[in-house]
Amino acid sequence: VKFTERGTVTVHVSAQVETDSGVRLKFSIRDTGIGIAPEAQARIFESFIQADQSTTRRFGGTGLGTTIAKQLVGLMGGRIGLESAVGLGSTFWVEVDLEKQPERAGAGSGELAEARVLLVGFPPAQLEPLEQALAGWGAMPIAVATIEEGVARLVTEISLAKPYHSALIYATGDELKLAQRFRRAAPDPAPPSVLAVPREAAVPRFEALSAGFGAVLELPFDKRLLFNVLHSVSAGDEVREGVVRLQDYARRGAAARKLRVLVADDNPTNREVIGKILERGGHSVILASDGEQALDALEQERPDVVLLDRNMPGMGGMETLQAIRLIGRGRERLPVAMLSADVTPEARREALEAGFDTFLPKPIEALRLLEEVQALSAIRPEEERRQEPQPAARAPRQAAAAPLVNTETLGHLEELGSSAAFVEKLVGVFLADSSALLTRVEQALAGRNYHEFRSLLHAMKGSSASIGTDQLTAMCGNLGRLSDAELRLQAPALLRSLGDALAAARGELERYVHERRSVERRSS
Template structure:
């Protein structure tokens, strides 16, 4: 998960000439049970905001245990930046729904992707807590802590074997059980996408624009594991649809992968700001698609 976050966000930091680092737990043998997609979404939002609000210096993620027992580990995630920081009054408003802090910050830097209030709610749904340490002109540290269970020792080889079986180019469908909503205004693209996904065992629903995508999700908020979203579409484009998804507490947990024919650095940042989790190049490469979507299959219950 941390490697995926590094691959996704490091370029955004380097484009602003910022140092970006991830500090992992000192013990490499942790096997913990949690919700990797929710944790990843919260981290992408916090790190993306840190990069956006930092004009020079560094952004870092530190993951470390704060309490360990034979049954569980309490992990602390800290995202630190050397950005603009914020006043105590701004901090008190920051986690309220749809609040983006000071109006001057909003005008200067735009929205905040997934939204801090929704990120906080996600953490609380995982029985964790989130907080903030900041001062004007002195950067910010957003942190959250989660209690994660250790699986019984007898289950560890099975867990590792399951992960290995997905990462290998195994015979047979590799996306069994994955419920995908594909969104594209090009009928041929949708046909190709549907055929490729069904051949890999996925369940596929199609939409021709962002508005239709939202209508489907709002009617069936618990029926999809991932959305594949074209960016340039009539009626409603992919970024507008993604922002709307992120602002809806019933839908905000759903990962969105942008389908793009080519992404400039500023376009990539705009997509991340909207709440996109990842990118998939068009025309689709089947091997790349399988590898990327397997990441979401591993997170299925």
């Protein structure tokens, strides 16, 4: 550190005066360096003045830094000064008056504002601080006592306009298998889930991530880490047309190129989440916690794509990219993407101008990450790309190709509730909700409110998928993709088809419930 051959440099910030509208802050920077003699302290803020001319020869510098600092502080209406002793070091300080920002309940919370977060199985001592933290970000925490209640909540409330943003499941080492049942039985589309474990619990982290949990959070939790985890695991509920779902990336086999991806991020949770997304997409991952580790990894491995966080201690993303380009001169260009929580147009432009091939905002969206990584891998010789098979276009799913009721889905729900009575209850709730939704669908279509029509169809589709009525699910998806003009022309026929599909699903579900009830009676 300049002017400090050994020891430390510390920064301290304190509030000097505070009112309702503002605060005076004092920034103090102390070093254990060479110090400044009393006679030189009076002149240190003058242009081209240094305390000792030998300093320039030993450490460099023009003597302008303190002068510029004084001018900037003056423009801000503040004061600057120093305290120093030769051989002991110096403390430079700045005082400025700043306005307070108005308080906002969800300040900085972004997508957490009004988000419904399901909390499953937490003891009261762990639950209360968790609810307080979520409420402070503007989220809506909803607590249930058991895994079964959690799944029942998801199934019965999936038809709401605002589904769950995410789910946090409490588990000790002995309860991991029970928590995994939540993942298996949760309706599709299920909210991203986080496993929360006491710090002393022996829970195998890798096993939890392999089971489908987006992250593992230790308790008692760090509030900043919880905030990052909830943003990181969130990947959205809808599958956009033409976008392959996350789990489908791993099933495409030779149609998708398996890549080696180097990820450098100083946040361990972000690294873990990004790595897991890439692995589930069929790729292999090399993880680094800063730029220097990333460069070390590049000496040992040749990845296909590199992802660099912008702000890392030591060597940040910008500096690491410069080193990569310098080292790679004369070789095939290595595609590099920037990861950053700064999503302003200026940050994106700065990254692209610096030589990054693309810019990925945080929190990371899983599907977008996989799409971008595949796109980056295309930055290579055309001959190599031509040798690789291309994925076939996905044909629209036809309702007739789907079973009327998926008994496997119903079987999973029955396994979760340990009885046919649990499924019977869910079926009853589903049929009541769907009938009410159908009435609202008819009203929206009659009023030509096509935005509302599509929203209601999406709700019915989610509810239908959770209970296993696949044919109705497919029909809702197909109807939701029709244009406004098609909806105007086909409204009566569409309503008849939807009503018939729901009636058929009702009959099949009631038949299934009756049969399972009979089987239970015979076996009891």
